[in-house]
Amino acid sequence: MAPPHPPHPRTLFDKVWKSHVVEPEAPDRPALIHVDLHLVHEVTSPQAFSELNARGLEVRRPDLTIATIDHSTPTLAAGPDGRRPYVTARAEAQVAALRGNCARHGIELFDWESPNRGVVHVIGPEQGLTWPGMVVVCGDSHTSTHGAFGALAFGIGTSEVGHVLATQCLFQRRPRTLRLRIDGRLPPGVGAKDLALAVVSTLGFSGGTGHVIEYAGEAVRGLGMEGRMTLCNMSIEAGARAGMVAPDETAVDYLRGRPRAPVGDAFDRAAERWLALAGDDGAAFDGEISLDASALVPMATWGSSPDQASAVDAAIPTPGTATARRALDYMRLEPGKPLIGTPVDVVFVGSCTNGRISDLRAAAAILRDRRIDPRVRMLVAPGSEAVRREAEAEGLHEIFLAAGAEWRLPGCSMCIAMNGDQVRPGKLAVSTSNRNFEGRQGPGARTILASPATAAASAVAGAVADPRTYAVASHAG
Amino acid sequence: MRVEPGPPALEPFRALMSRTVVLPHANIDTDQIIPARFLTTLARTGLGPLAFHDWRYHPGGAPKDDFVLNTITAADHRILVAGDNFGCGSSREHAPWALTDFGFRAVISTKVADIFTSNALKNGLLPIEVDAATHARLIAAPGADVVVDLEAREVRFDGRTTAFEVEPFGRRCLLDGVDPLGFILSRLPVIEAFEKARAA
CATH class of the missing domain: 3.30.499.10 (Aconitase, domain 3)
Structure with a gap:
C-alpha cells in the first residue's frame, strides 16, 4: 500500500x-x-x-x-633480540x-x-x-x-x-551534498585509483570542501568493495568531508562472514536495513557533477597536489598558474615533454588507498616473470596482517621478491614516511599512496601518484610507464 | 544553548591588532605546516620551532635567512595571510598547535580546509575566509597592520572593513576561551537517552 x-x-x-x-x-x-x-x-x-x-x-x-x-x-621485522x-x-x-x-x-x-x-x-x-x-x-x-x-x-x-x-x-554542522555520477564502464587496464585521480583532478583540490560526495553511476556500481574504498579514500584530496557509495549486494556480500559482522538471522535483518539506505528517487543534492568512465585512461600526477594529475601518456602540461609552475619546479619536470620515460628511483605499493589484496594482485600481475630495473628500489607494504597472509598464501610475495622488490610488514610506511621508510632528497617515487605534497615521502622527495599497475610497470621500466603496454599473463578466456 | 561560563582553557579571543606574515602559495597543506615525521610527539606544546620546518631550515638544520618566518619577531606578527585553500590535507591537529605555538592567532585565506578550520577553532586560532579582492590586497602588503575583530566579525585593514563569517558555536568558544568538550559532557543525559532508544 x-x-x-x-x-x-x-x-x-x-x-x-x-x-x-x-x-x-x-x-x-x-x-x-x-x-x-x-x-x-x-x-x-x-x-x-x-x-x-x-x-x-x-x-x-x-x-x-x-x-x-x-x-x-x-x-622491517624485529631483530634476533626481539x-x-x-x-x-x-x-x-x-x-x-x-x-x-x-x-x-x-x-x-x-x-x-x-x-x-x-x-x-x-x-x-x-x-x-x-x-x-x-x-x-x-x-x-x-x-x-x-x-x-x-x-x-x-x-x-x-x-x-x-x-x-x-x-x-x-x-x-550538516555538510552540503554533492552527487558525482560516473557513467559508463572503466576500460581494461584502468582501475579505481585512476578513477579517483580523475575525480580529484576534475573537482580540484578544494572543490569538495564543505561537502559529502555520493559516488553513483554504472562505473561505481561496477567496482568491487576494494575499488570503492580506493575511490572514497581520496575524497579528502578534493577537500570533501566524506565520500559515500550506496550499499548494494556487493557491499552485503563483502560483509557476510566477516569476523565482526552480524551472523545468521541478524545478518539478514541487517542486510535488509543496509539495502534500504540507498537514496530515494528524486532526492535532491546541493550539487551534481558527472564523469564518463569509458573515456578514462591510466592517470598519474605531475605536480605536488593530488589534483595535479593527467593521463599517464599525456605530455607534462604547460603551467597556467604560479601554483602549477612552482609544482613543476619542485618536481623538476619539463612542460611539453612526455611523463612516460621519466626516470624513477623508488616505487611504493601500499597504503590505505592501495594496500589491499586486489592492489597487490594488480602489481604482481605485471611483475610476474619480470624483474624491476636495478636502479629502482621498490617497497611493497601490505595493508594488514590479513592482507599479508592472503598474499603469501597466493605466492604474491614470491613474485615481488623474485622481481627484486622488498616485501615489508603491514603499515602506512612510505605513504606518510614517518616510520623511517622514506624517499631520499630529490629522488622520484611512483607511489600508490594518496598525497604527493612537497616532502610528503621524505624531505625533498618527489612523488608521482598512480595505480598499483602503473607503479609496477614503472618499477620494471625504471621510468614512468603505461601499464597497458605491459601484457599481463592472460587469464582463461 | 547558552555557553556556560567555565574556566577558560585558552586565552579568550576578542580582537587582535597585529602585523601580517604573508605566505602567498596556494594549497599550503598540513605536511608543509608541520611534516609528518614530527608527529611522534606525545605533547601538544612546543611545536612552534617545527612550523613550516622544511621551508624554514636547510637540510642540515640551519635556518634559511631569507624565509619570512626567520626574519620577523613572532610577538608582533600574529596574523598569517596565506594563499588560496590553506590547511588542506591531513587531519593532524599538530598543524594549529605548531602555528599557535609559533605565535599566530589568526589565518586569512580565500578558503580554509574543513578539518583544519575545526581544529583551529579549538585551539585559539581563528581561520578567516575573505573575498579574492581583499585577499589580493592583503597578499600584496606583507607586514601590514591588520585588525581582526571576532566580536564584530570584521577584518579592518588599510581603511577598509571586510566582514567574515565564522561558525557561531566555534566563535563563542573562541570568545570565551573554552573547549567544547564541557558542553558535550553537559549533554550526557540526552546522549544516554538516545542510546537507550536506539537499543530498544
Missing part, C-alpha cells in the same frame, strides 16, 4: 545523518552526532587520552572503540603510550601480536567493523575510505578524538 503522501525523498547521506542526530542543529550550536565506530591509532590519540586522564574522565564506550598501530610502526626497529625512541614511546591508554580504558588494541593488526582504514572493513549506515570517525583524514559501505565516515582532529572518547558524540 502506497502511503497517501509519499515521504520527502532523502539521499543516502540524509538517512545516515538523521539517524545519528542526538540533538538537532540550532543557529548557535551544531548538531550533536552519535558515533558508532571510533578507530584510534598511535599518532593522533596520545594528547586526547592525556586530556581525559587530566580531567579524570573515562572512555565512555570502549566497546565502540578499536585501536591499531600503523603510522609510525616499522615495516626488538622492533623503530625509527626513533619517540615513535616507540608513542606506541607504548597507546598500549597503556588502551589497557587503562579497556579498549581493544590490535597490537604487534594481533593477527588483525594493520592500517586503520584497511582493518575496519576487513574485520567487518564498518557497516553501512554507521557514523565512523578516526583521527585521520582518510577515514573517508569507510564511506564505500554507505557509512558516513570522516576524519577528525585530536581534540575531537577526545570528545568521542569521553562522550561518543561530536558537534557537527
Whole structure:
C-alpha cells in the first residue's frame, strides 16, 4: 500500500545523518552526532587520552572503540633480540603510550601480536567493523575510505578524538551534498585509483570542501568493495568531508562472514536495513557533477597536489598558474615533454588507498616473470596482517621478491614516511599512496601518484610507464 | 544553548591588532605546516620551532635567512595571510598547535580546509575566509597592520572593513576561551537517552 503522501525523498547521506542526530542543529550550536565506530591509532590519540586522564574522565564506550598501530610502526621485522626497529625512541614511546591508554580504558588494541593488526582504514572493513549506515570517525583524514559501505565516515582532529572518547558524540554542522555520477564502464587496464585521480583532478583540490560526495553511476556500481574504498579514500584530496557509495549486494556480500559482522538471522535483518539506505528517487543534492568512465585512461600526477594529475601518456602540461609552475619546479619536470620515460628511483605499493589484496594482485600481475630495473628500489607494504597472509598464501610475495622488490610488514610506511621508510632528497617515487605534497615521502622527495599497475610497470621500466603496454599473463578466456 | 561560563582553557579571543606574515602559495597543506615525521610527539606544546620546518631550515638544520618566518619577531606578527585553500590535507591537529605555538592567532585565506578550520577553532586560532579582492590586497602588503575583530566579525585593514563569517558555536568558544568538550559532557543525559532508544 502506497502511503497517501509519499515521504520527502532523502539521499543516502540524509538517512545516515538523521539517524545519528542526538540533538538537532540550532543557529548557535551544531548538531550533536552519535558515533558508532571510533578507530584510534598511535599518532593522533596520545594528547586526547592525556586530556581525559587530566580531567579524570573515562572512555565512555570502549566497546565502540578499536585501536591499531600503523603510522609510525616499522615495516622491517624485529631483530634476533626481539626488538622492533623503530625509527626513533619517540615513535616507540608513542606506541607504548597507546598500549597503556588502551589497557587503562579497556579498549581493544590490535597490537604487534594481533593477527588483525594493520592500517586503520584497511582493518575496519576487513574485520567487518564498518557497516553501512554507521557514523565512523578516526583521527585521520582518510577515514573517508569507510564511506564505500554507505557509512558516513570522516576524519577528525585530536581534540575531537577526545570528545568521542569521553562522550561518543561530536558537534557537527550538516555538510552540503554533492552527487558525482560516473557513467559508463572503466576500460581494461584502468582501475579505481585512476578513477579517483580523475575525480580529484576534475573537482580540484578544494572543490569538495564543505561537502559529502555520493559516488553513483554504472562505473561505481561496477567496482568491487576494494575499488570503492580506493575511490572514497581520496575524497579528502578534493577537500570533501566524506565520500559515500550506496550499499548494494556487493557491499552485503563483502560483509557476510566477516569476523565482526552480524551472523545468521541478524545478518539478514541487517542486510535488509543496509539495502534500504540507498537514496530515494528524486532526492535532491546541493550539487551534481558527472564523469564518463569509458573515456578514462591510466592517470598519474605531475605536480605536488593530488589534483595535479593527467593521463599517464599525456605530455607534462604547460603551467597556467604560479601554483602549477612552482609544482613543476619542485618536481623538476619539463612542460611539453612526455611523463612516460621519466626516470624513477623508488616505487611504493601500499597504503590505505592501495594496500589491499586486489592492489597487490594488480602489481604482481605485471611483475610476474619480470624483474624491476636495478636502479629502482621498490617497497611493497601490505595493508594488514590479513592482507599479508592472503598474499603469501597466493605466492604474491614470491613474485615481488623474485622481481627484486622488498616485501615489508603491514603499515602506512612510505605513504606518510614517518616510520623511517622514506624517499631520499630529490629522488622520484611512483607511489600508490594518496598525497604527493612537497616532502610528503621524505624531505625533498618527489612523488608521482598512480595505480598499483602503473607503479609496477614503472618499477620494471625504471621510468614512468603505461601499464597497458605491459601484457599481463592472460587469464582463461 | 547558552555557553556556560567555565574556566577558560585558552586565552579568550576578542580582537587582535597585529602585523601580517604573508605566505602567498596556494594549497599550503598540513605536511608543509608541520611534516609528518614530527608527529611522534606525545605533547601538544612546543611545536612552534617545527612550523613550516622544511621551508624554514636547510637540510642540515640551519635556518634559511631569507624565509619570512626567520626574519620577523613572532610577538608582533600574529596574523598569517596565506594563499588560496590553506590547511588542506591531513587531519593532524599538530598543524594549529605548531602555528599557535609559533605565535599566530589568526589565518586569512580565500578558503580554509574543513578539518583544519575545526581544529583551529579549538585551539585559539581563528581561520578567516575573505573575498579574492581583499585577499589580493592583503597578499600584496606583507607586514601590514591588520585588525581582526571576532566580536564584530570584521577584518579592518588599510581603511577598509571586510566582514567574515565564522561558525557561531566555534566563535563563542573562541570568545570565551573554552573547549567544547564541557558542553558535550553537559549533554550526557540526552546522549544516554538516545542510546537507550536506539537499543530498544
